[in-house]
Amino acid sequence: MARAEWGLQGRGKWVCSYKKTTLIICFLNIAVALYFLRSLYASLYIYSGNVSRNIVLYTPDQLQKMEESIRIRMTYKPTKLVKWVKKLENEFSREMDAVQFPQHLKQKITDEILQRLRSLNPDGADIELDISKEREAVESWRNEKLKEAKSALTDKTSNSTIPREEAGMLARALESDWAVLSEEIGLWVPFEVSNEEHDDEPEGEVELEEEVLPGRPVPSECHAELHTDYDGAAVRWGLTHHKDSAADCCQACLDHARNAKEGEKKCNVWVYCPSEFGCHSPDIYEHKHQECWLKFAEKPRLNFKDRYPESYRNSHPSAPLNVPWVSGVISA
Structure with a gap:
């Protein structure tokens, strides 16, 4: 009996101490929370006080000076x-739109232009087409295609082969973005440039350095001219006619003139590409090292001489400063 009473008393004491501990912890939590709330309120009060104290009041004279400063700027x-x-940004944006022109449409345009150019020479003979005819053929194709694209946009009953979703892009490319698109597809529409007189070079311009052509020396009868490109009708297509040196190209022209049959055009102009990096030309072809063009012209005429004109380089960014070709006119 005594043991039972002692056990109840001990348990009562334990229960009492547990309640006291719980109350103490609650009071501590409340005190900490109140402390943090007070600290937060104090910091907000200090911040608002600093802000109010940092407000600057300008005098009318200071305001007038600030307005004057803004007006001057x-x-x-x-x-x-x-x-x-802004103009450059617009042009750049247009160029980016042209670059994003679908590749399959670019290829289709290239194929159609090449087909139109080949139609000028249906026999497939190795002759050089007249520059003006090539330009007219490309421009004629462009006008016809532009008209067809606009018709496909405006006339639902049109028999155009151009899908309506492509007609808008095609019309814009052929009209406002034609120059950029031409560069993208590798088309350079040739035009005639005559540089027979060379007294218009800017003052102080450095003269072209004297160059030594690779290979054996060019005979005097070849009349070789560095940095020169002569026009003429091709009697031997240079894309498939390569020679080891300018002297060999000139000799091929001499041999052709000597062995030409009666009634055939005899070579009297030769044009050679001595550059290992190829030679620039305002047509749609890629001209490589050692190309040898044999031409005929009743009155040989220059295409380019010494340097490409600045206006030409502006419209043909890939053109170098100096004409890379070497040419010559031999005696008939």
């Missing part, structure tokens, strides 16, 4: 420069 604002930058 606006007066000296580079408006012309801003306009030029």
Whole structure:
């Protein structure tokens, strides 16, 4: 009996101590929470007080000076420069749109232009087409295609072979973005340039360095001219006619003139590409090292001489500064 009473008393004490401990912990939590709330309120009060104290009140004289400063900055604002930058951004945007022109349409345009150019020479003879005829053929194709694309857009009953979803892109490319698209598909529409007189070079321009042609020396009867490209009707297509040196190209022209049959055109102009990197030309072909063109012209005429004109390089960014070809006119 005594043991039972002692057990109840001990259990009562344990229960009492547990309740006290719980109450103490609750009071501590409340005290900590109140402390943090007070600290937060104090920091907000200090911040708001600092903000209110940092407000600056300007005098009328200071405000007038600030307005004058803004007016001066606006007066000296580079408006012309801003306009030029916007113009360049628009042009760049147009070029990016042309670059994103679908590849299959670019290929289709290239094939159609090549087909139109080949139609000028249905026999497939190795002759050089007249520059003006090539230009007219490309421009004629462009006008016809542009008309067909616009018709496909406006006339639902049109018999055009151009899908309506492609007609808009094609019309824009052929009209406003034609120059950029021409570069993208590797088309350079040739035009005639005559540089027979060379007294218009800018003052102080460095003269072309004297170059030594690789291979054996060119005979005097070849009349070789560095950095020169002569026009003429091709009697031997240079894309498939390569020679080891300019002297060999000239000799091929001499041999052709000597062995030509009666009534055939005799070579009297030779044009050779001595550059290992190939030679630039305003046509759709890629001209490689050692190409040898044999031509005939009743009155030989220059295409380019010494340097490409600045206006030409502006429209043909891939053109080098100097004409890479070497040419010559031999005696008939």
